[in-house]
Amino acid sequence: MIQERYKPTFLRKLYPNTKLWMSLGISCAVIFFNNIWFSLAVMILSLIMIAYEKYILEFKVVSISIIIMAVMMFAINGTLNPVNNYTNDPVFILPLLNWKFYKEGLEYALTYFGRIAPLMCALFLLFRTMNMTDLGIGMYEGGIPYNISFMFISTFQTIPILGKDMNQIMDAQRARGLDTEGNLIKRFKAFLPVMVPVVANSIMRVRNQAVALETKGFNSSAKKTVYRDLPKTKADHILKWSSILLSIGSIVYRIIQSFF
């Protein structure tokens, strides 16, 4: 298969474990500070970085789901949430439909939206600029047992294989007259004829895979070596320790805040 090679930008050159620490730090900070301005800053910064790293096209899917979530959250919570004080005047009324939006529900929605949307942008950026095989190797070098890091890498290799199988089987079943575009009941009926062959095929392959792994010494107790060489730079150390400090700081801030 053809593999794309990206230009090594700053984010791409970071050691994968550093990005894991960074995502922990950002998640802790966004959730525990619970400050809408901080969330907004994280969101705008990640959007700028996404544009800089040229991921706009792939980000479209995520941004659509963020927009759908925002519309649903604000519409339903603003109009129907029981925390709304219906004796007050509504903040605004949607013309034509006459939906009344109340302040409490909108604030409720804003709290939750401010937690989820910035994290979606920031983590999309961090994980998309990461090679999953590198991450697995980074985990192994960081002290996680080989079995577990192997499972992690293997997952990202199995998903495309099964996806390819699925497309083939779907085409084959369509050629045999399976209706995949009819009404809801017909589409439900089409689910199992596609799913059962995919699963059965993959389970049939398990035995061969086990033999292949065994011949390559998967269970050998000798220390495994890795072929890839991932360099660690000064920036990695700085970012790692600053994100650890950020997560500890946000937890301490939250504890202090809950006492006073």
Place this chain on the structure above:
Amino acid sequence: MGMKTIDSSKGKMRNTYMAILIPLGIAINFVGGTIASKLSLPLFLDSIGTAIVAAIMGPFVGAVSGVGFNIISSIVNGNILGSLFGICNIATAFIVGFMARADKFRTIVHAIIATVAVAVANALLGAPIAVVVYGGIQGSGVDLLVAGLLSFGNDILSAAFLARLPINLADKGIACFAAWLILKRLPENMRNLTGGKRANADA
């Protein structure tokens, strides 16, 4: 054939099978979700792999596979808080896995009991998680039902629970049933990986 001498239920080979089947369970979950969205079904159908792995490898391996799916799908989608829904998948794996270990995942009656148990457990666990993470509204088809229930005067938690009950019943029901159908079609020697008393007695 040399292949027959490999016993999957014993010590070291069990490790190898685990290392293959856990990623496979995660991938089957993914493919189930993809097929459901390709057929534009209003369901997730993303716990079939968890149920299958739990049935053939035992509840704990199934639970690892379920949590792994939620973590990896949250990595792919960037929504890290969504990995909390892994708790739902642990429940699915435990119910199906322990039933299979006790040899109670064979007839259609067993499949129906498992379906109902899994659906109730998922609704019970899913509603509080959805309220904690998303405040009750998560940006999918379930929300319309939640909105309808809210307009009848329910509070957020009970609306989230009541809305998830019928959807989980269909969703996890099909997942459990598919797992059961596939298990029936598996070759005899692959069904013996449940890690129950039989497997331990051999080892």
